[in-house]
Amino acid sequence: MIPGVFFDGRSSHAIHVDVWRDGDSLKWRGPSREYAVSLVVVEPSARVIGVPFVLHLPDGAHIQVDHDLLPADWFADSHRLERVVDWLERRWPAALIGIFVVVTTLGALFEFGLPWGADRLAMNMPHALEVSMGRQSLAVLEGRALLPTRLSLDRRQHLQAIFQHFADRLTGMPPVQIRFYASPLLGANAFALPDGSVVFTDALVRALPDDQAFIAVTAHELGHQAHHHMLRLVLRSSGVVIVGSMLMGDVASIGGLASGIPIFLLDSHYLRAFEEDADSFAFNALASQGIDPAAFVRAIQALERVRPEVGRGDGLRYLSSHPLTAERIARANAASRAFQLAHAGH
Ligand SMILES: [Zn+2]
Structure with missing residues (x-):
């Protein structure tokens, strides 16, 4: 039997009682009468240090008791969480581990959950928003990283024509267009913006040995385009901003993410x-247009040769100085062999 204070739930009148357990019942006795309820309808509150422990009864009544006096077997199966919290409170190393688990879980969320969310967002981004992001990026880059092209009009028109011929025959592509710029900053480079722009630098055009190598690089960039890679990367790297914006209800600021693209181009890689x-x-x-993927090998090898200059842009460039180049060439050669086999009978 332990002392407690009973409130009937209707008045604020406190009745001092003795509380005990009798089989499956909780009983308490005040100055004038005795009460009993089944233990299963009693809800013990979670314990907060310094606050009396509360046994909630039906009809809004409750009994306050001193937690330390409460026999452990009265509510042995209830409030597992409370017992865990209580256990943690008494064991700081465990509490520190708890903090570590929370932090690493959040870390994993940002590491894996955000890329997943960013990809979903990128795939469902309204095309008009992609177009506006691409235009804004170009507007920022033009006159800075991207200067007017110095390729001859003839050369541009020729490349434009074979690009369009190639792109028009790919199924499932959004509208795309090619743009040429001089860019001492980006060197021999190409990248695809969310609005469908494929940007080639003059240095890249000059480095490529033939039209098919040009088309091979184009095809690679259209691959980034088809998979919304730029948008996905920008959204991923802006994940924290996006989550913050959404929590603040400021979804419109997602449009401002376009400003992340130029930074991404100068500072990152795919x-x-x-x-x-x-x-x-x-x-x-x-292969679908009768071009041997060996053209891709020629393109990469040509990039290798102009490689010594600095600059970080698309991974095509980044990887060209990387040990992975050999792997990419091997894959292209395998694709080339498959192509030649398929066309051997023709
Ligand atoms: Zn690439």
Whole structure:
């Protein structure tokens, strides 16, 4: 039997009682009468240090008791969480581990959950928003990283024509267009913006040995385009901002993410998985139009030769100085052999 204070739930009148357990019942006795309820309808509150423990009864009544006096077997099966919290409170090392688990869980959420969410968002982004992001990026880059092209009009018109011929025959592509710029900053480079712009620098055009190598790089960039890679990367790297915006109800600011694209171009590179996807897209696209994927090998090798100059842009460039180059060339050669086998009978 332990002392307690009973409130009937209707008045604030406190009745001092003795409380005990009798089989499956909780009983308490005040100055004038005795009460009993089944233990199963009693809800013990979670314990907060310094606050009396509360046994909630039906009809809003409750009994306050001193937690330390409460026999452990009265509510042995209830409030597991409370017992865990209580256990943690008494054991700081465990509490520290708890904090570590929470932090690593949040870390994992940002590491894996955000890319997943960013990809879903990118796939469902209204095309008009992609177009506006691409235009804004170009507007920021033009006059800074991207200067007017110095390629001859003839050369541009020729490349424009073979690009359009190639792109028009790919199924499932959004509208795309090619743009040429001089860019001492980006060097020999190409990248695909969310609005469908494929940007080639003059240095890249000059480095490529032939039209099919040009088309091979084009196909790779169209692969990035088809998979929304740029948008996905920008959204991923802006994941924290996006989550914050959504929590603040400020979804409109997502449009402002376009400002992340120029920074991304100068400061980052595509993920290896994205490069492989873009390469695979390119091999298939080339083969589907009767172009031997060996053209891709010539393009990479040409990039290797102009490689010494600095600059970080698309992974095509980044990887060209990377040990992975050999792997990409091997994949392109395998695609080329498959292409030649398929066309041997013709
Ligand atoms: Zn790439």
